[in-house]
Amino acid sequence: MGETMTSGHIHRAALKRLFEVLGNDVEELEELRGDYVEDAPALARRISEAASKGDWTALRIAAHTLKSNAHDFGATRLSELCAFLEKACYHGGPADADALAEGIAQEEEAARKALLDVSFEDIARPSPDA
Amino acid sequence: MTDQAHHETTAPASVLIVDDSRVSGRKLAKAVTALGHRTELVSGGTEALGILGEMPFDIVLLDIVMPEMDGYAVLIAMKADVALREIPVIVVSSLDDEIESVARSIELGAEDFLPKNFEPAILRARMNASLARKRFRDRELDYLRDIDTLTEAAQVIEGGAFHPTELNLASVAARDDPLGRLAKIFRSLAEEIYDRERRADLTVRTLRGTLLVIAAGSIFGIAPALGRLASAREIPPLGLAFWSAVVAAILCLSFSIGRSGLPRLKLRDLRFLTLWALLLGCLYQLLTVVIAAHVEASLIAMIGSSRGFMVFLLAALLALERPSLQRFSGLGLGFAAVAVVLLVQGTGEDNDLLWIACALVLPFLLSLHTLLMSWRPRHLGAATTVGIMMALSALFLLPFAVAQNALFLPSLSFGQRELITLALGASTAAALVLALDLVVTAGPVFSSQMAYSQTLAGIAWGMLLLGERLSPLAWGALVFVIAGFWLVKPKRAGDDFRITLRMKGNG
Numbered sequence: 016m017g018e019t020m021t022s023g024h025i026h027r028a029a030l031k032r033l034f035e036v037l038g039n040d041v042e043e044l045e046e047l048r049g050d051y052v053e054d055a056p057a058l059a060r061r062i063s064e065a066a067s068k069g070d071w072t073a074l075r076i077a078a079h080t081l082k083s084n085a086h087d088f089g090a091t092r093l094s095e096l097c098a099f100l101e102k103a104c105y106h107g108g109p110a111d112a113d114a115l116a117e118g119i120a121q122e123e124e125a126a127r128k129a130l131l132d133v134s135f136e137d138i139a140r141p142s143p144d145a
Numbered sequence: 146m147t148d149q150a151h152h153e154t155t156a157p158a159s160v161l162i163v164d165d166s167r168v169s170g171r172k173l174a175k176a177v178t179a180l181g182h183r184t185e186l187v188s189g190g191t192e193a194l195g196i197l198g199e200m201p202f203d204i205v206l207l208d209i210v211m212p213e214m215d216g217y218a219v220l221i222a223m224k225a226d227v228a229l230r231e232i233p234v235i236v237v238s239s240l241d242d243e244i245e246s247v248a249r250s251i252e253l254g255a256e257d258f259l260p261k262n263f264e265p266a267i268l269r270a271r272m273n274a275s276l277a278r279k280r281f282r283d284r285e286l287d288y289l290r291d292i293d294t295l296t297e298a299a300q301v302i303e304g305g306a307f308h309p310t311e312l313n314l315a316s317v318a319a320r321d322d323p324l325g326r327l328a329k330i331f332r333s334l335a336e337e338i339y340d341r342e343r344r345a346d347l348t349v350r351t352l353r354g355t356l357l358v359i360a361a362g363s364i365f366g367i368a369p370a371l372g373r374l375a376s377a378r379e380i381p382p383l384g385l386a387f388w389s390a391v392v393a394a395i396l397c398l399s400f401s402i403g404r405s406g407l408p409r410l411k412l413r414d415l416r417f418l419t420l421w422a423l424l425l426g427c428l429y430q431l432l433t434v435v436i437a438a439h440v441e442a443s444l445i446a447m448i449g450s451s452r453g454f455m456v457f458l459l460a461a462l463l464a465l466e467r468p469s470l471q472r473f474s475g476l477g478l479g480f481a482a483v484a485v486v487l488l489v490q491g492t493g494e495d496n497d498l499l500w501i502a503c504a505l506v507l508p509f510l511l512s513l514h515t516l517l518m519s520w521r522p523r524h525l526g527a528a529t530t531v532g533i534m535m536a537l538s539a540l541f542l543l544p545f546a547v548a549q550n551a552l553f554l555p556s557l558s559f560g561q562r563e564l565i566t567l568a569l570g571a572s573t574a575a576a577l578v579l580a581l582d583l584v585v586t587a588g589p590v591f592s593s594q595m596a597y598s599q600t601l602a603g604i605a606w607g608m609l610l611l612g613e614r615l616s617p618l619a620w621g622a623l624v625f626v627i628a629g630f631w632l633v634k635p636k637r638a639g640d641d642f643r644i645t646l647r648m649k650g651n652g
Contacts, residue, residue, distance in 0.1 A: 036172060036265055038179040047175075050167045076165075079210045083239060083261050084168040 024122070024129035029089030030138050041139050048135075051088055052127055055081060059116075059123040062100070066112035074112065075104035081123070090126035093119065158203035158276050162186045163193040163219065164237065165211040169261060173206060173237065180269050190214025194222055197229055204275055205234045206259065209246050220253040231282060233275040235259050288324065291317040295328055302335060309336045351631065354587030357579055362595045364576035366602025370610045371569045380562050381551030382437075383542065385569065386430040388555065390539035392570025397532030397578070408529045414522045418534050421521075425514045426538020431545060432506060439500040449596055450483045455512035456593035465519065466590050475632025476590075479597040482625035485618065508596070515593050518584040527581040531574055597626040 030044075037043045058081040065074035082097035096119050103109035160182045164170035167188070174184045185200070187193050191214050193205070205223075209216035216236060223229040233256035238247050247258045256275045259268060298312040312335060317328035375385050401408065453476040461468040521530050546552040555563050583592045601622060 032262075033172065036263075037175045040175070043175055047168060047171055050171060054167055073212075076210055076212050079239075080166045080169075084166055086262060087168060087172060 024090060024092065024126040025133060026089030026091045027133070027138065029087070029091070030133065030135075033087050033089075034135070034138050039139065041135050044135050044138070048088070048130060051084055052131065055084060055123050055127055058084070059120045062097075062119055063113075063116040066109075066116035069108065069112070071104045071108040074108075074116075075101050078104065078119075081119070085123075085126065088126075088130055090122075090130065093122045093126045096122055156276075156280075158182045158272075159201060160184045160272075161193065161196065161202045161205045163188075163190065163205065163211075163216070164208040165189060166208070169208065169237070176263070176265055176268055177206070177272070179265070180272065182272075190216065190219040190222075193219055197223070197232070202232055203279060204272060205232055206237055207234050207250075207255070208237050209250060216250065217253060220250060220255060224254040230254070231279070231286070233257075233279045235271060235275060237261060237263075291320065291324055291328070295324070295331065298328075298331065298335075307335075307339075309339050350586050354583060354591050355631075357583040357586060358592065358595050359598050361576045361579035361583055362598025363602040363605075364572045364579065365595065365599045366604075367572045367606045367610075368569060368603075370603065370606040371565050371572075374610065375562075375565050375569075378561060378565070380565065381546075381549065381553065382434045383430070383546040383549050383551035384553045385566060386434070387539055387542045387546045387552060388566045389569035389573055390426055390535045390542060392567055393574035393577070394532050394536035394539060396571060396574045397528045397535065401526050401529040401532055404528075405526060408525055408533070410525075410533070411522075414525060417517075417520070417522060418530070419537055421514070421517050422534045422537035422541060424510055424517070426535060427541035427545075429507065429510045429514070430538070430542060432503075432510070436500060436504050436507065439503075449508045449511065450480050450600055452508035452511050452515070452596040453480060453590070453593040455508055456515050457590050459512055459516055460588075460590050463516070465516065466588050471632050472590060475629040476594070477629075478632060479594055479626045479629035482622035482629070483597050483600050485622060511596070512593065515580075515584065515589045518581055518592075519589050521581060527578045528574075530581060531577040535574065535577075594626070594629065597629070601626060 033047075034041075034044050037047065058077050061077040062074060062081065065071075065077060078097040078101040082094050082101060085091075085094040085097060096115070100109060100112075100115050100119065103112075103115075109115055160177050162170055162173050162177065162184055164173065164186070165188050170186045170188065174186050177184050185196060185202070187196055189211055193207070194214075197205075207216045207219055220234060220236075223232065223234065234250075234254065235257045236247060236250040236255045237259050238250075239261045250258065256278070257271050259271055294313060294317050298314055301307050301311055309332070312332060314328045314332045318325055318332055320328065372382070372385075375382070454473075457468065457473065457476055460466040525533075543552070553562070555566065580592065580595065583595070
């Protein structure tokens with residue numbers, strides 16, 4: 016578990032996969048992480064605002080985007096929370112939207128910090144099994 | 146896979162990525178760029194349709210869930226647009242929970258789908274498959290378009306008069322396939338037929354022009370003989386010129402009004418006819434009378450033969466006709482033949498050099514007259530044009546004839562004076578109508594050779610009417626003058642020349 020996860024919030028295998036999709040380009044991965052770190056808190060805020068207003072469409076779209084971004088960077092827990100919220104929006108909206116949004120905000124912050132701690136030099140290094 | 150098919154599948158393409166997420170869009174763009182394609186990334190549906198209208202794309206990678214305008218709306222708009230409906234769209238979807246949205250996208254016209262967490266190999270395979278289908282379809286559309294172009298070219302030929310440039314077959318003929326070869330053969334056949342028809346047209350116009358030059362020159366050539374008859378009967382030249390203009394005007398206008406009613410004249414036409422009447426009907430007639438008193442008639446005729454060169458130079462200067470050594474040689478051959486006849490026939494009288502130089506004005510005026518005829522109003526018939534011009538000439542000559550006391554009143558008993566006047570008026574009218582047709586048929590340079598036929602005809606008419614003898618030299622000269630016609634050749638048909646093919650079996 017410790018070899019594949021970072022602080023329990025980031026799945027290193029997903030990062031490795033993203034690194035390969037980007038053509039093993041560390042610089043590109045750094046820049047993309049910069050985009051994620053910049054966009055993720057804004058998306059979490061949009062989720063909270065939409066939840067408090069009961070705007071299920073805005074909530075669904077924001078949850079959908081954060082779900083995909085989190086999935087790409089290995090924030091599996093965050094991605095699952097967003098997927099649950101998105102699906103709930105398709106079925107008339109969640110009963111406890113504010114609580115779910117709060118949970119997503121907390122997980123987003125934790126995952127973002129964990130992601131910033133990841134050294135991409137390590138990700139770029141070939142695994143011992145390879 | 147053939148080399149061509151492999152090249153088409155892997156050839157760089159222009160890819161539009163539409164995704165509201167910077168992270169997803171940028172990840173996709175990087176992966177697509179790694180495959181060797183060019184990418185443009187936009188973050189919304191409205192922006193996507195905007196850029197699709199401005200730039201050509203080979204394929205679109207489209208996210209479905211987006212704020213404002215979503216992927217479905219983009220798909221519907223693209224399929225409704227003729228210019229965009231052939232661009233393949235691959236929807237990008239989180240496959241795990243969006244099966245329904247993928248199915249709906251494909252129903253709306255999407256080519257394929259791609260999961261958000263795609264594998265690069267899957268991305269490459271789906272893009273290549275879509276691009277291969279798109280390129281095959283593009284080739285099909287090109288082929289159908291080229292068949293349409295070829296069919297339209299056939300319709301142009303079938304439809305009537307055509308010019309090869311109107312067939313627009315250059316792009317089809319550039320194809321390296323059987324359709325291209327068919328277009329090449331079709332085009333070269335059309336061009337060959339066109340050239341052949343153009344050469345035939347030139348031959349016909351040379352023959353027609355030659356006949357008209359001989360006919361008009363022969364009729365014009367009667368004037369000197371009639372002049373000598375008039376002189377022998379002491380008929381005043383200006384009076385004769387006035388009355389013959391009146392006769393010509395009455396004959397031409399009677400004919401044209403009887404045939405097509407009253408002419409519709411515009412102010413522009415009147416300006417042209419006034420200028421022509423002043424030059425030919427008035428100034429030329431007056432100068433002829435004055436110069437004829439000082440220069441021998443045969444010398445005037447020889448100087449008059451230089452008209453061909455003058456028209457040649459003026460037409461070249463005014464860019465009416467292209468000069469050539471062959472045409473210049475033809476004019477020279479005719480001039481030399483006429484000059485030899487006139488020199489041998491000359492009486493040896495002394496001529497004042499100054500008056501000889503003045504006599505050059507006469508062919509110059511006739512050259513302007515020849516060129517003016519090529520600018521005549523085309524909506525007026527030849528008889529109408531000549532009739533009005535001769536009426537105006539009579540009007541301009543009247544004061545001079547009165548001042549010279551040369552205006553006689555024709556007798557009702559219709560004697561020789563009236564016969565000469567009638568013959569001169571009728572011959573002038575007929576010759577000018579023929580000359581107008583000649584200038585239209587063969588151009589001014591060819592028409593100017595009328596000076597030679599006119600001179601030779603003058604000698605022939607002298608033989609018939611005055612009992613003069615036509616020397617074998619004059620007959621020889623006539624042969625050389627006709628040879629000159631074939632060297633000068635009529636003006637070539639312009640680029641607007643069209644031919645019509647008559648199709649067999651077209652009911």
